[in-house]
Amino acid sequence: KAGVTQTPRYLIKTRGQQVTLSCSPISGHRSVSWYQQTPGQGLQFLFEYFSETQRNKGNFPGRFSGRQFSNSRSEMNVSTLELGDSALYLCASRESTDDTEAFFGQGTRLTVV
Amino acid sequence: DAKTTQPNSMESNEEEPVHLPCNHSTISGTDYIHWYRQLPSQGPEYVIHGLTSNVNNRMASLAIAEDRKSSTLILHRATLRDAAVYYCILRDDTGANSKLTFGKGITLSVRP
Numbered sequence: 001k002a003g004v005t006q007t008p009r010y011l012i013k014t015r016g017q018q019v020t021l022s023c024s025p026i027s028g029h030r031s032v033s034w035y036q037q038t039p040g041q042g043l044q045f046l047f048e049y050f051s052e053t054q055r056n057k058g059n060f061p062g063r064f065s066g067r068q069f070s071n072s073r074s075e076m077n078v079s080t081l082e083l084g085d086s087a088l089y090l091c092a093s094r095e096s097t098d099d100t101e102a103f104f105g106q107g108t109r110l111t112v113v
Numbered sequence: 114d115a116k117t118t119q120p121n122s123m124e125s126n127e128e129e130p131v132h133l134p135c136n137h138s139t140i141s142g143t144d145y146i147h148w149y150r151q152l153p154s155q156g157p158e159y160v161i162h163g164l165t166s167n168v169n170n171r172m173a174s175l176a177i178a179e180d181r182k183s184s185t186l187i188l189h190r191a192t193l194r195d196a197a198v199y200y201c202i203l204r205d206d207t208g209a210n211s212k213l214t215f216g217k218g219i220t221l222s223v224r225p
Contacts, residue, residue, distance in 0.1 A: 004156075033212065043157070043200075043215035056212050090156050097211050100145070104156030 002027065004093050004105035012111045018079040021108045025072050025093030031055075032074040033102065034066060037088040046089075049074055050097050078110075086112045117201045119219040125191045126224050133186040133219055135201030140181050144203040147213065148175065148186050152197045157215075160186065160199070196223045 005024040013019050025032050033056075034046040045058040049068035066076040072093075078085055088109050092102040118136040125131040137146065148160040161168055161175045163184075168175040174187040188195055198218040204211075 031211070035213075035215075042217055043213075045212040045214065048211055058212065092156070092213075094211075098206075100147070100162055100206060101159040102157075102213065104158065106154075106156050 004091055004103050006089075006091050006105035006108050008108060009106065010109045010111075012113060013081050015081055015083060015112055017081050018077060019081060019110060020075050020077045021089055021091075021110070023074045023076075023091030023093075023105060025074070025091075026095075026103055029093040029095050029103070030072050031094040031097050031099070032068055032072065033092045033094075034074070034076050035090040035092065036060070037090060037107070038086075043090070046076065048097075055097065081112045083112050086110060117203060117216050119199075119201055119216065121217070122220040122222065124222045124224060125188075125195075127193060128190050131188040131191045131195070131221065131223075133188070133199050133201075133221065134183065135185070136183045137201070137203055138182045140203055141205070143205045145206045146175065146177060146181075146184050147202040147204055148173070148199060149202065149213070149215075150195075150197040150199045151218070152194075157200065191221075191223045193223050193225060196221055 007022045031050045033048040035043050037043045048056040052068045063079045068074045088107040090107040092104045147162040149157040151157045163175045176185045198220050200215050200218040
């Protein structure tokens with residue numbers, strides 16, 4: 001089975017722009033979670049989607065949003081980018097919300113200049 | 114979320130056992146103890162999890178204190194590939210809470 005695929009791997013954007021990141025979960029996995037990793041704050045939970053519905057949300061401003069499609073692929077969007085949004089964005093998939101083990105992708109490295 | 118406390122870093126020699134400690138004095142009865150690790154330039158990787166009893170899998174063993182206020186991840190023979198940041202995480206797996214709350218983790222260095 002292919003692992004979790006995140007695209008693009010690297011991205012450079014300008015302050016004020018918006019960005020969309022994509023995550024394709026492992027085939028058959030219906031739960032997708034997003035995390036932000038920065039040197040200062042570490043790994044922080046953004047949100048989780050299951051069957052196209054957001055089930056959990058972390059403490060991030062409304063500029064951060066996501067969605068999930070019927071094929072379980074997920075996208076996250078960040079609007080009005082700020083310098084502090086520069087981070088590694090990680091996606092994790094699980095077969096279901098009851099499943100213990102989360103499988104992470106390699107992440108998308110976003111740099112905001 | 115209940116918090117975990119880990120040392121910042123540890124060093125080990127290759128092919129020797131490594132014991133990575135984690136304190137979680139405010140753990141609740143329904144919190145499971147999860148361990149993930151993150152290799153350089155990779156996303157986190159699941160290692161092991163447990164509730165009360167000690168657990169073994171192909172990667173590691175998890176020893177849980179009787180009062181569950183601490184646990185130890187045991188790598189039986191460290192290899193250079195085991196150099197990573199190891200995260201000890203508590204999560205209530207019985208409810209709808211599915212997020213993983215990562216702390217700073219412990220950075221393991223392995224000497225050849």
